[in-house]
Amino acid sequence: MESGESGVIFDIQRFSIHDGPGIRTTVFLKGCPLGCVWCHNPESKAGEPEIAYYAEKCALCAACVGLCPSRCHEMAGGAHVFRREGCARCGRCAQGCHAGAMALIGREITAGEAIAEVLKDEVFYSHSGGGLTLSGGEPFFQGAFALALLRLAKERNLHACAETCGAVPWETLRRAAEFTDIFLYDVKETSAERHRACTGAANGAILSNLEKLDAHGARIVLRCPIVPGLNDREDHFAALGALAGRLRGVERVDIEPYHPLGLSKAAAIGKPQLYEGRSLTGKDVSAEWARKVERHTDKPVAVS
Ligand code: SF4
Ligand code: SF4
Numbered sequence: 001m002e003s004g005e006s007g008v009i010f011d012i013q014r015f016s017i018h019d020g021p022g023i024r025t026t027v028f029l030k031g032c033p034l035g036c037v038w039c040h041n042p043e044s045k046a047g048e049p050e051i052a053y054y055a056e057k058c059a060l061c062a063a064c065v066g067l068c069p070s071r072c073h074e075m076a077g078g079a080h081v082f083r084r085e086g087c088a089r090c091g092r093c094a095q096g097c098h099a100g101a102m103a104l105i106g107r108e109i110t111a112g113e114a115i116a117e118v119l120k121d122e123v124f125y126s127h128s129g130g131g132l133t134l135s136g137g138e139p140f141f142q143g144a145f146a147l148a149l150l151r152l153a154k155e156r157n158l159h160a161c162a163e164t165c166g167a168v169p170w171e172t173l174r175r176a177a178e179f180t181d182i183f184l185y186d187v188k189e190t191s192a193e194r195h196r197a198c199t200g201a202a203n204g205a206i207l208s209n210l211e212k213l214d215a216h217g218a219r220i221v222l223r224c225p226i227v228p229g230l231n232d233r234e235d236h237f238a239a240l241g242a243l244a245g246r247l248r249g250v251e252r253v254d255i256e257p258y259h260p261l262g263l264s265k266a267a268a269i270g271k272p273q274l275y276e277g278r279s280l281t282g283k284d285v286s287a288e289w290a291r292k293v294e295r296h297t298d299k300p301v302a303v304s
């Protein structure tokens with residue numbers, strides 16, 4: 001039954017080198033309980049498939065007009081007009097759009113099918129120490145599916161990492177710990193008030209789950225997105241360092257500098273971002289952030 005457990009994913013990325021040790025295949029699951037104002041994967045937030053429109057790719061061929069049962073597409077004055085309201089996410093326009101301007105983001109897949117995809121690169125994992133990584137969204141938003149993937153990975157001797165924002169039931173994380181070699185655990189804000197303002201949720205349960213995972217003996221990498229003007233504060237850097245130093249299972253802190261890639265992805269699905277910073281963070285700035293955390297911990301701090 002485990003291999004037949006199904007869920008919704010939006011990507012399987014081969015040859016990832018930033019999602020855990022070695023060469024990895026990252027499976028991105030849809031759905032997330034948080035609403036980070038800077039979200040780098042806005043197409044992952046909804047649990048179900050959704051339709052994206054990349055206007056800059058549109059070749060004005062009009063093929064989508066006749067394909068849509070909901071009349072969402074129209075050619076008007078030589079321009080393509082897409083009306084998202086009424087879209088039933090059937091994916092017909094995406095299938096018929098050869099320019100790649102329409103895309104259905106998300107597809108259902110069984111755990112067995114996903115692991116079969118991951119196993120195609122098994123030879124690279126054994127040479128590099130890599131394996132499977134679950135990402136999202138929040139992978140444990142689809143708890144049963146994520147657990148099935150991790151269990152199957154372990155049955156096939158795959159090294160398994162799981163990214164998590166921590167806003168999931170403790171029982172799910174406890175069960176995941178049986179099959180997960182390393183948790184890549186997000187800490188977005190150490191201030192409760194700022195966490196609520198930036199993600200729409202309190203951080204109490206997230207930090208409590210982190211403490212429990214640590215007490216459970218899990219290996220943990222803290223992943224800390226730093227967003228200029230929102231959490232690049234001295235008190236946050238100090239609190240991150242103190243947290244990493246205190247938790248025995250934390251092996252490293254990864255500073256993840258903000259990048260604006262989420263903006264165009266959010267526009268494509270018709271859900272604009274609240275945080276609209278368009279600049280990439282300079283290497284010198286992110287190195288300085290890392291140094292500020294390092295001052296408060298004996299654990300390694302890296303910029304990813
Ligand atoms: S099918 Fe694609 S390229 Fe053609 S008009 Fe529609 S969105 Fe544009
Ligand atoms: S996904 Fe289906 S309903 Fe939505 S715009 Fe495309 S063809 Fe129309």
Ligand code: SF4
Pocket residue numbers: 032033034035036038039040041042044045136137138165
């Ligand atoms: S936890 Fe990740 S996927 Fe969820 S809203 Fe935040 S950045 Fe986006």
